[in-house]
Amino acid sequence: MLSRFDINRLLLALILTVLSLVFGMTGFIVVENYGIIDAFYMTVTTVATVGFGEIHTFSQEGRLFVSFYILYNLVVVAYLVSVFSTFIFDGELRKIFKMYRVDQEIKRFSGHVILCGFGRNGRKAHHDLVMNGARVVVIEQDEQLIKSLNDGENEEDPMATGRIFAVFGDATNDLVLQQAGVARASALITALPSDADNVFVALSARALNSRLNIIARASYKTSESKLISAGANSVVMPDEIGGSHMANLVVRPEVIRFLDLISGLSADKLRLEELSYAQIRQDRQGQSIRELDIRSRTGATIIGLRQHNGSLLVSPSPDYVPAPGDVLLVLGSEAQIESFEVQYRQL
Known part of the structure; x- marks a missing residue:
């Protein structure tokens, strides 16, 4: 993974490059009275050390400026080569691309x-x-x-x-x-x-x-x-839950073993699923729990129902008719819950 230090090095290299161009163009404009285009041309040829020659003969001040500018760029170019060589040969550019791709995916x-x-x-x-x-x-x-x-x-x-x-x-x-x-x-x-x-x-x-x-x-x-x-x-509070869990293994071990089945901590785990009224298939909405007949159809069992007003019904009456805002709590094995979802959940 690309470190923050590596990103900072790359940003510093880019900043130094921009500053070098700005510094060079400013110097040629102020010292030699070049226009913007001529100043940019002289800056690039000086940094690149291609030696195409001056647009006009430099003054004493111009020669002094160019001398210091070349020395400054020797350091900048050496740093740029070091940074970009690392990013190219060590695969850092590939890592940046991966991070950018992940960031763009998160935005969606x-x-x-x-x-x-x-x-x-x-x-x-x-x-x-x-x-x-x-x-x-x-x-x-x-x-x-x-x-x-x-x-x-x-x-x-x-x-x-x-x-x-x-x-x-x-x-x-x-x-x-x-x-x-x-x-x-x-x-x-x-x-x-x-x-x-x-x-x-x-x-x-x-x-x-x-x-x-x-x-x-x-x-x-x-x-x-x-x-x-x-x-x-x-x-x-994980510590409090852990302490209570250990104590209950002493005083009510079978209850804890059953809860372990639901939580997936046991090999033969059960699955506790919830289904809101809005998720029930339309042809089954408006039916009572008896009419839904979930247990005989799937093997799963309704163990609770959260009503729209926030109250919780444990083992709700078979005559209760789920209403908008209610949530069914259904317990069963993985296969039973899958059968329940196929028959009762809207696609």
Whole structure:
């Protein structure tokens, strides 16, 4: 992956080139009274050392200026040759093209998920999101981390696979969030190590996109209220969840084993899927849960229903008729859920 240092070297080389042309043209105009075209011609021939000769004989001041200008350009040209040789022979230009291509692809994303931080929690979130078909843009400061993961997935052309779309920089910076397409994103997960940074990311992201679903990681209970106030919709505390999980393995192990089936931590995993009223096939809208007959048709089971007013019904009554805004929660094996989606989800 192209480092920020390499990009800065390339930018410096381009800036020095432009400054050299401006300095040369200004000198020839001021010292020798050349017009703009003649000044540009003399600047280029001097820098290129082709030796076509002067348009008219230089004055003493002109000779002194040209002498220092040539010495200055010897240093500039040497630096330019060094930089461009590195970019050509070490493949840096190819890396720049890949980064540009990825950046242009991110600009076309809409409804994607932004993931800030690619540590242990971030990587797990990225894996699960991608497995569920979500488009994810990662914001990470450690370029080598993304490079090593991409190289492990595809050594020939890691960025072309699109498996990890990454923006390198500080997620607390508004410009970095905008580069990741925060205004077009549907959700943002901030899993940075520092609670203070997560608060700042939530605050910035909410200001840039008022409709964004923001999920934030927290290490301390005292940070939860701050994250909610900053704009986070949900706060997750991995340490607290892990501790409760271990305790429940002692007091109610079968419940935890069942939850592991749903979360995919077990080999024989179950799948918990949601289906909103708007996603139900039109010919099945308006039917009661009994009439939908999901269990006998697919083997999957409706275990809950989130009503449009926000209340949650556990094991809803068979006579309940889903209404606009409701969301069905369906549990089953992978095959059962696939059968459920084929028969009940709109294409």
